[in-house]
Amino acid sequence: MIQVSGLRKLYGDTVALDGVDLRVREGEIYGVLGQSGAGKSTLLRCVNLLERPTAGTVTVAGQDLTALPSRELNRARQRIGMIHQHFALLSSRTVAGNVAFPLEVMGVPRAERARRVAELLDLVGLSGRGGDHPHQLSGGQKQRVGIARALAGNPSVLLSDEATSALDPATTRSILDLLKRLNAELGLTILLITHEMNVVKSVCDSVAIMSGGRIEESGAIADLIRTPGSRLTREIFPLPEPAPSGSVTLTFTGDPQRPVVSEAVRKFDVEISILGGSIEELAGGSVGRLRVSIAGDTAPALAFLRERGLLVEVTP
Incomplete structure (x- = not known):
């Protein structure tokens, strides 16, 4: 649905995105x-070309x-909704006027606008x-209005620019639940940027970790969890470092269990001592990570654990 290739963005001599x-x-x-x-934000703005990349394709x-x-770009953008921080x-x-605004820009007739606005407000729980007016709403309600407005043009793609970072934890959970529901019910493809690991754990199927304008690691979360040395796994399950x-x-x-x-x-008649660990609920299910010490004939025991589907990493 979204393919970004070789994307570079320069602001003068500053490299914001690097390939x-x-x-x-x-x-x-x-x-x-x-x-x-x-x-992250530069990447998101390049996806709908609010920022035109210096090089590369979207x-x-x-x-x-x-x-x-x-003219064709403006039409294409109507299929890409955006939620702001x-x-x-x-x-x-x-509230109705805010949701109706993009429909007015698209030239949708008044009666159809009114019907669509009522439908969207019901969808996001604001009937x-x-x-x-916005000043009468809580932060979570304002974000729901923003989501309804982003959906006005029936987009196939929804971009979320730190949509929950200004919200308290309970409201954040409700907005993430709403995004998951919209993804399931409308078939929306959602690209969201965040600095919060809890957002990734709660709703994401895949993730890219960015640093210095580059992607350090990317892929389906289920695959990264099973990848030796994954940065994502270390950040989701921080264990005492250095490992003995x-x-x-x-x-x-x-x-x-x-x-x-x-x-x-x-x-295998070995002794296993647990040094640390945790279990987390991710969008795809439960994942656990343990650090242990094993005494005895370890090779058959480690082979057995690998056969049972565990990722086994031995510290040199």
């Missing part, structure tokens, strides 16, 4: 994770946006609030 490649599949929620200055739904003339609502307009020499780190997915470690102890 970024990114592929977002249709219907998935894809997170771009990184600290301030990593290049293809959305089969169209190379970087090759389109202005600080809502970007028009204070002089009512009956169309006559209110000879210690073993076990990463497992699926049912965290499977007694594979105790099975290994009984089957």
